[in-house]
Amino acid sequence: MANPSPVRTETRDVYKDSLPPLWSSTSENTQSSFFSFLCFYSVFILKTKPPTLFSSTPMDMAKRSRTILFCFILISLFLLCSAQSCNNYVFASKKVFSACNDLSYLDSFLHWTYDPSSGTAQIAFRHTGIASPRWVAWAINPEGKGMVGSQALVAFQKSDGTMSVYTSPVTGYRTQLQKGDLSFGVSDLSATYSNNEIVVFATLELPKNTTTVNQVWQNGPVLNDSPGTHDLSGANVQSMTTLNLLSGQSATTGTANSKIRSKYIHGVLNAISWGIMMPLGVVIARYVSVFESADPAWFYLHVTCQTSAYIIGVVGWVTGLVLRNKSPGIQHTAHRTIGILLFSLATLQVLSLRLRPKKDHRYRLYWNIYHRSVGYTVIILSILNVFKGFDILNPDDKWKKAYIGIIAALGIVVACLEVYTWILVVRRKKSSGDENSPNGMKGTVGV
Structure with missing residues (x-):
């Protein structure tokens, strides 16, 4: 060495x-x-x-x-x-708004341009992450905070693929969101659905010199082309705030931005650690170690990569726990369960290194089998959970495509190295008379 x-x-x-x-x-x-x-x-x-x-x-x-x-x-x-901010969003229609707000709950955003002298507000309400038929609504409540008394814009995609968008005054808690006129004028009302996102456009005629409004936003299931009852807990009962149309500040802007940042930090840390570095570390251990000139450099690279991935992954896992505590009522059961399982298996891998037998020990074979089995399981679950995270976070398509490209490139490298290392080992067997199989030589997963 x-x-x-x-x-x-x-x-x-x-x-x-x-x-x-x-x-x-x-x-x-x-x-x-x-x-x-x-x-x-x-x-x-x-x-x-x-x-x-x-x-x-x-x-x-x-x-x-x-x-x-x-x-x-x-x-x-x-x-x-x-x-990842509403400021960077580009509408398909190329519409541009002077201000925007990352709303604190339900994966929603509000864009607007406001003229206080005329009271005219051009708005676009975006709701992302809509994988199943759901209605969305954004409203201003001139009477106070909360649902009752709010003047809503409602939109959803019907079973025939067309969009239904209309105004609905909310007069009670058991509202069916029936169509009706609002207490202020609404024009240019339209809605679009694309890439799991509904966008509602409208021009509002508010009282002149209005500066602050109480806004409410909501979503719920669509049943027989009609809005169904939304959830009565968690984010669905917290989606309201006071918005200053001039400054763009809201009563919960700080909390909202902090939560949104935490989501993306959680996603980035876990995608890099569990989704990229962990598979890369396995590739190093399995294939780079076959080359005699790479010994013992491959060992240091493998340990560095996997240890770094574990540390960063633990930080990402903790941010997920923090987000869970900040989001009561929001359930991502499969994503959370896989995350806990990943953390447990990876921690077990780290701890098991203290019990690793020497190469000539009779139990080393069993330890290698355990180490490789758990390692492959972690890699499969990691990649699966990264994609589940993409579905939850719903970032721009370029980030998901970039990750797919990285994994695809890594897969191509693995396929090429698998063929090459088998050829290399077979040649060594012929020249040296070594009876070990390729998977029994250096180049297997594990250290």
């Missing part, structure tokens, strides 16, 4: 002059400066210099890969979280 390179002990002062400012004076340079800041400080956290292009020792290779992975995670996290 190659001797590991000595641990470098330089302090942060070595790079003091090269550190970029955290924030630049212009918004155009803010993100690039922040990315540089993250990369430099990831180096300090990992107690190593910025990686060089070539390394001569396995430990240098491990440190370099660890630094690159850490930078990639932080930058991806920042990019995705900053990208």
Whole structure:
């Protein structure tokens, strides 16, 4: 085994002059400066210099890969979280609104342009994540907060594929959302359904110089092309707030934005750790280890990749628990169950390393079987749960397509390496008389 390179002990002062400012004076340079800041400080956290292009020792290779992975995670996290906002949404009709609000519950968003002198408000209400027939509604309550007295815009897709959109004054808790005129004028009312998202457009004629409104939004099942009763717990009884049409602030904006950020942080952390790094670590252990020149570098890479994935995955798992506590009444049973099972199996894998027998121990074979079986199970469940997370979070299609592309590319690499390593091992058997099968040699899952 190659001797590991000595641990470098330089302090942060070595790079003091090269550190970029955290924030630049212009918004155009803010993100690039922040990315540089993250990369430099990831180096300090990992107690190593910025990686060089070539390394001569396995430990240098491990440190370099660890630094690159850490930078990639932080930058991806920042990019995705900053990208997922109502400000970045582009309507298919190319309509542009001057303000928007990420509503705190029910995966909803409000866009609007308001002229206080005339009281005219052009609005677009978006509700995402609609996988089954459901109605959506957005309303203003001129009389107070809550459902009763609200003036609603209702929309849903009928069984023939056409959209039904109309106005409905809500006069009681047992409303059937019947059609009716509102207490203020409504024009240009329309609705669209695409990519599991309903968008309601309208122009409202509010009293002049109105600045603050009480808004309510809701969803529920569609039964026989008519709105059914919505849930009476959880997010469905919390979806209301006061909105300032001029400033864009609402009574729950801070909470809403925090919750939305937590959702995307949860998704990014788990997609990268469980969905990408874990499978990559298995590929390293199974295929890279076959090459004699990669020993023991493959071991360091495998351990670094899997350990990093586990740590990041645990953080993502904890954010999921926090989101669960913040969202009473919202049930994602399958996603949550798989997540708990993943955490349990991965933790078991980590703990079992302390009990790993030596290579020549009679129980090593059984430990290898256990380690590989649990490892493959974790990979399958990880990828499955990432896709369930996409269905729940309903981000832009490009993120799901990007993940599919990564997994597909990894699958192609695995197929090519599987063929190549079998050929390589068969040749070795012929030349050396080794009777071990390919799966019994170096290159199998496990360490």
